Amino acid sequence: MELLDIIKPENQVFCKTKLMTDTPLSYCPGCGHGTAHNLVMEVVDEMGIAADTIGVAPVGCSVLAYDFMNIDMTQAAHGRAPAVATGIIRTWPEKYVFTYQGDGDLAAIGTAETIHACNRGENIVIVFVNNGIYGMTGGQMAPTTLKGMRTSTSPYGRDIETMGSPIKMTELVANLPGVYYATRHAVHTHKHARKAKKALKKAFENTRLKKGLSFVEIVSNCNSGWKMTPNDSNDWMVDNMFPYFQLGDIKVNGKLK
Amino acid sequence: MAELKLMKGNEALAEAAIRVGVDAYFGYPITPQSEVIEYLMTERPEERTGMVVLQAESEIAAINMVYGAASSGKRVMTSSSSPGISLKLEGISYLAGAELPAVIVNVVRAGPGLGTIQPAQGDYYQAVKGGGHGDYKLYVLAPASVQEMSDFVEDAFAIAYKYRAPVLILSDGLIGQMMEKVTLKDQKERMTDEELINKYDDWATTGKTDRERNIITSLDLQPEKMEAKVNKLVKKYAKMEREDLRYERINCDDADYLFVAYGSSARIAQKAIELGREKGIKVGLLRPITLFPFPKQQLFELADQVKGILSVELSAGQMVDDVRLAVEHKVPVEHFGRTGGIIHTPEEIIEALEEKIIKNGIIRHHKTRESSIL
Numbered sequence: 001m002e003l004l005d006i007i008k009p010e011n012q013v014f015c016k017t018k019l020m021t022d023t024p025l026s027y028c029p030g031c032g033h034g035t036a037h038n039l040v041m042e043v044v045d046e047m048g049i050a051a052d053t054i055g056v057a058p059v060g061c062s063v064l065a066y067d068f069m070n071i072d073m074t075q076a077a078h079g080r081a082p083a084v085a086t087g088i089i090r091t092w093p094e095k096y097v098f099t100y101q102g103d104g105d106l107a108a109i110g111t112a113e114t115i116h117a118c119n120r121g122e123n124i125v126i127v128f129v130n131n132g133i134y135g136m137t138g139g140q141m142a143p144t145t146l147k148g149m150r151t152s153t154s155p156y157g158r159d160i161e162t163m164g165s166p167i168k169m170t171e172l173v174a175n176l177p178g179v180y181y182a183t184r185h186a187v188h189t190h191k192h193a194r195k196a197k198k199a200l201k202k203a204f205e206n207t208r209l210k211k212g213l214s215f216v217e218i219v220s221n222c223n224s225g226w227k228m229t230p231n232d233s234n235d236w237m238v239d240n241m242f243p244y245f246q247l248g249d250i251k252v253n254g255k256l257k
Numbered sequence: 258m259a260e261l262k263l264m265k266g267n268e269a270l271a272e273a274a275i276r277v278g279v280d281a282y283f284g285y286p287i288t289p290q291s292e293v294i295e296y297l298m299t300e301r302p303e304e305r306t307g308m309v310v311l312q313a314e315s316e317i318a319a320i321n322m323v324y325g326a327a328s329s330g331k332r333v334m335t336s337s338s339s340p341g342i343s344l345k346l347e348g349i350s351y352l353a354g355a356e357l358p359a360v361i362v363n364v365v366r367a368g369p370g371l372g373t374i375q376p377a378q379g380d381y382y383q384a385v386k387g388g389g390h391g392d393y394k395l396y397v398l399a400p401a402s403v404q405e406m407s408d409f410v411e412d413a414f415a416i417a418y419k420y421r422a423p424v425l426i427l428s429d430g431l432i433g434q435m436m437e438k439v440t441l442k443d444q445k446e447r448m449t450d451e452e453l454i455n456k457y458d459d460w461a462t463t464g465k466t467d468r469e470r471n472i473i474t475s476l477d478l479q480p481e482k483m484e485a486k487v488n489k490l491v492k493k494y495a496k497m498e499r500e501d502l503r504y505e506r507i508n509c510d511d512a513d514y515l516f517v518a519y520g521s522s523a524r525i526a527q528k529a530i531e532l533g534r535e536k537g538i539k540v541g542l543l544r545p546i547t548l549f550p551f552p553k554q555q556l557f558e559l560a561d562q563v564k565g566i567l568s569v570e571l572s573a574g575q576m577v578d579d580v581r582l583a584v585e586h587k588v589p590v591e592h593f594g595r596t597g598g599i600i601h602t603p604e605e606i607i608e609a610l611e612e613k614i615i616k617n618g619i620i621r622h623h624k625t626r627e628s629s630i631l
Binding site for chain 1: 280281283309311313314315317318319321322323324325326327328329331333347348351355450462463464465466470471472473474475476
């Protein structure tokens, strides 16, 4: 078959959603952000809600999410995305508003904004990409950094005695009545990505039904920050991150599992 | 209907917010401005106009809610007092950097630190010299009456949308807490969502339709582009100076001496003018209504007429720097002000004029400025 035949629409089994721009991703090869971006945009596209969706980008590796997502987006100050999203959804209650945040942004500097947006049950979706490290600033310790994990600011490994334990944000916010859906996924295999997409779809459906806040965590790798090859980082994530940050639903339809 | 009422400054401001058709207010309680959010919560503006009022978990959250609503084109405001404004500065810098229209109100109390809850004007530097990080300025309106607390809400939004920039109303605990007559304007309709989208479709994040996507950000990692962004802001501020400077001249025409004072100090200085003139001292007042832009040229020209200038503020001496820069050493410029929440009396002001300017003016003019704070 000729190449031109292969790329004919009827022969395609998969194509990039038009809601992802053609701007080359700024993420390191092997990073999970690109897949996570794509899944969010696929869901928005398939639900036909792009014209009514407003995204809020964080500070962190995904600060430039607005370069890749072909929808209206606002870039928030570090950790403040849930407050920014609150400002939008309260004044545009019929819109779909989501934040896309990393662990430093959401679980450290933005803890207050996260907890209170969740507690108020803002009718938004929070997409939380957790790779246990500060990627953009060069691999420093995050609130989700695992015990003993080496980073540039925990060069001898995270010491629980002095730094506390890694925070399980999704379990934490699931206990707040305002949170309608809390779930944890991964995107390193097709199977996991499909599940994550299903969860994202449910989250945006919840917005449509005005059910309150949906919190979708995606446990991801940071091969650069972890100083591993992409494949090794995925293996390390499976062996070390998943036992602590267990995948699966934590709260569904307002009920804890 | 326009109506005459007796109101607190903070309440008049809150009522004006409803009447001029503000879409949302996000705030956090702090003395001496808590009446703003208390009044709004009591008035149920969601029923009167559909205005959203929300008590945030912190001043930081409140200013970022403002950022979110402003980024999607809504007319939005917040208010706080000094320590709370310090917390908002990150968000204010982002608003300026992302070129978002919003109104922020500071009902100033005495500092530094937790300070005290009584009135002060010690946030002048913070208001006009940036405050937050980076090369930005705020358009700053300084009300001197309850009427202006009411009127300046609409004026502030007009400027905020003219320039797509944050505007600060720099009030103080005295103006916020005192009661005066105020004429309230007629109720204006809030803009509908359709009107808003038509008007701000070239920048506001209201959802990408057939147009290019709108992005609100203050980030630009390319130095040349970032410099161009800063230059755009600089041009905006220059235009504010050309087109939207506001000030008031009181008894200046025959004045031998001049007070420069804004807000509550301007009120007290007016009484001091009466006392001075009874004593035969011909003194006038230049009241900056906008602190940025500052009436530099007007002061430069008045310096040719008067023998000396006393800058009067409830601070250890902040605006006096700008007065001196404007006057360019033509005549002596001194500062007088009380701090710690103490409000100066008209008598103290006249006494300060006599001591610091009239008696010692010529000699002090040539002295160094090191003792100027005292």
